Amino acid sequence: MQLDILMIEDEPNIAEAVRFILSREGWQVxxxxxxxxxxxxxxxxxxxxxxxxxxxxxxxxxxxxxxxxAADDSTLASTPVLMLTAxxxxxxxxxxxxxxxxKPFDNADLRAQVRxxxx
Amino acid sequence: MSAGPHTLTGTRxxxxxxxxxxxxxxxxxxxxxxxxxxxLIEHNRRPVSTELVERLAAELEVPADELAEGRExxxxxxxxxxxxxxxxxxxxxxxxxxxxxxxxxxxxxxxLIAHARRAGALERQLVDxxxxxxxxxxxxxxxxxxxxxxxxxxxxxxxxxxxxEIAPEWRQRFHANLHQDSQRLSLTAQALVAYxxxxxxxxxxxTPQEEVEAWLAQGGDAPADLSSDAARDMAAQVQADxxxxxxxxxxxxxLEAIPLAGTPPDPVLMAARLDLPLDLVLRRLxxxxxxxxxxxxxxxxxGSGALLLRRAxxxxxxxxxxxxCALWPLFQALAAPQSTLExxxxxxxxxxxxxxxxxxxxxxxxxxxPVLSRATMLVVPADGPAPAxxxxxxxxxxxxxxxxxxxxxxxxxxxPQLPVRPARGL
Numbered sequence: 165m166q167l168d169i170l171m172i173e174d175e176p177n178i179a180e181a182v183r184f185i186l187s188r189e190g191w192q193v194x195x196x197x198x199x200x201x202x203x204x205x206x207x208x209x210x211x212x213x214x215x216x217x218x219x220x221x222x223x224x225x226x227x228x229x230x231x232x233x234a235a236d237d238s239t240l241a242s243t244p245v246l247m248l249t250a251x252x253x254x255x256x257x258x259x260x261x262x263x264x265x266x267k268p269f270d271n272a273d274l275r276a277q278v279r280x281x282x283x
Numbered sequence: 284m285s286a287g288p289h290t291l292t293g294t295r296x297x298x299x300x301x302x303x304x305x306x307x308x309x310x311x312x313x314x315x316x317x318x319x320x321x322x323l324i325e326h327n328r329r330p331v332s333t334e335l336v337e338r339l340a341a342e343l344e345v346p347a348d349e350l351a352e353g354r355e356x357x358x359x360x361x362x363x364x365x366x367x368x369x370x371x372x373x374x375x376x377x378x379x380x381x382x383x384x385x386x387x388x389x390x391x392x393x394x395l396i397a398h399a400r401r402a403g404a405l406e407r408q409l410v411d412x413x414x415x416x417x418x419x420x421x422x423x424x425x426x427x428x429x430x431x432x433x434x435x436x437x438x439x440x441x442x443x444x445x446x447x448e449i450a451p452e453w454r455q456r457f458h459a460n461l462h463q464d465s466q467r468l469s470l471t472a473q474a475l476v477a478y479x480x481x482x483x484x485x486x487x488x489x490t491p492q493e494e495v496e497a498w499l500a501q502g503g504d505a506p507a508d509l510s511s512d513a514a515r516d517m518a519a520q521v522q523a524d525x526x527x528x529x530x531x532x533x534x535x536x537x538l539e540a541i542p543l544a545g546t547p548p549d550p551v552l553m554a555a556r557l558d559l560p561l562d563l564v565l566r567r568l569x570x571x572x573x574x575x576x577x578x579x580x581x582x583x584x585x586g587s588g589a590l591l592l593r594r595a596x597x598x599x600x601x602x603x604x605x606x607x608c609a610l611w612p613l614f615q616a617l618a619a620p621q622s623t624l625e626x627x628x629x630x631x632x633x634x635x636x637x638x639x640x641x642x643x644x645x646x647x648x649x650x651x652x653p654v655l656s657r658a659t660m661l662v663v664p665a666d667g668p669a670p671a672x673x674x675x676x677x678x679x680x681x682x683x684x685x686x687x688x689x690x691x692x693x694x695x696x697x698x699p700q701l702p703v704r705p706a707r708g709l
Binding site for chain 1: 426427430431433434435436437438439441442445446453456457460463464
């Protein structure tokens with residue numbers, strides 16, 4: 165089954181909470197726990213939405229986003245991305261994302277944002 | 284080493300000794316040299332090393348730079364520094380009358396110098412604190428930890444409070460997560476508070492990098508005594524790197540290779556005979572400082588020129604972290620990786636050093652990954668006349684008195700400079 169959402173997040177408890185919240189809305193949510201292999205995970209899952217943490221080990225969210233946008237496959241390259249950032253760190257690094265959410269976030273805001281992006 | 288730049292040092296030592304009514308033999312014994320040798324020094328017939336100046340200065344109860352450079356020169360330089368400070372913008376100090384001002388109003392001059400030094404120290408402390416808040420990797424990592432834990436706690440707690448009909452196993456799991464994150468948050472917060480407390484420690488204006496450099500210069504023992512977690516982490520990494528190097532090239536193998544490598548010993552030949560990378564040999568020579576490499580120091584930079592490791596050679600005073608001289612052969616080596624550049628260099632005070640610089644390139648992520656460069660420069664204090672091709676370098680533009688330097692980025696605070704004309708390029 166195709167994933168609705170792939171979340172790339174190295175903090176397991178954040179990932180677990182987000183998956184729980186979004187799964188309750190009926191979306192299929194997959195997780196990838198590291199910056200390394202992030203772009204390969206997106207290629208393999210081809211989700212409708214990527215939730216991407218900016219500060220990841222081994223490869224930053226900004227690097228993964230840049231690789232995604234540079235993909236030869238135009239459908240893949242245009243995958244919507246919701247970037248999770250700390251206040252003040254987003255700047256240019258996250259400028260290619262479709263939306264941003266600042267940590268710590270409200271679960272209702274997360275749900276509403278994802279709903280808008282998957283509509 | 285040439286005695287030229289230190290011609291007056293001996294005279295100052297003699298004057299100060301006589302002002303204290305100390306006998307030459309007593310002073311010589313106190314600093315661990317023979318009276319005959321001190322006599323030669325006092326008559327400017329022998330050069331005097333930085334280390335010996337420091338011992339003499341301690342015995343003679345004067346700052347070492349006053350002995351080495353002369354009280355007048357030090358004060359005039361300090362007044363010039365105060366005169367060009369940005370706080371004085373709008374005023375036009377009579378720089379050509381600095382010496383006269385000092386002679387006529389020594390008390391006012393001393394007061395001005397003291398205020399300027401105090402202001403400088405406070406400014407440096409402010410910059411250091413600002414750097415720590417915005418660039419310190421330890422601070423950024425710790426704040427990221429706090430933010431991650433807070434995010435997890437907030438989302439998990441909201442699930443438990445707001446969501447209906449949570450299965451018992453999920454409820455139990457989220458409770459466990461909350462417990463785990465709250466523990467992590469409290470530990471990280473304690474570490475952060477301890478780190479912030481270290482900012483206020485008296486005399487702790489140094490950055491973690493400066494603190495680690497000072498620790499390394501003193502022998503690199505007991506990193507637990509360092510004042511901040513960041514410095515302790517950096518020191519632990521330095522110790523681990525040194526240990527790995529020592530295992531890869533033990534002392535005995537290094538010492539046995541030196542006599543077979545010519546005079547002065549050629550590290551490139553040593554690396555070839557040992558069948559080991561040259562940068563490892565250079566690091567070990569700076570670590571062990573064997574015969575032929577006494578007082579050696581080491582500088583390592585990455586492809587951007589940022590200095591990753593700074594271990595001062597004896598007599599080679601390093602500028603503040605982030606500062607450097609573009610003429611250091613270290614940076615030239617980056618343009619010619621895998622070859623070795625040997626160059627004699629001279630500091631503005633005339634001190635000579637033999638340098639060997641070697642750059643490497645690597646692709647740790649394979650063919651598709653970025654090419655990373657790294658250069659290593661071994662710096663060895665040198666004696667004797669300067670070779671004809673000696674390269675005149677400085678510590679950093681702001682504290683370098685060389686006029687007309689093609690690599691100058693900004694004016695010097697030490698002497699009036701010709702207008703800076705940046706080299707034109709594409």
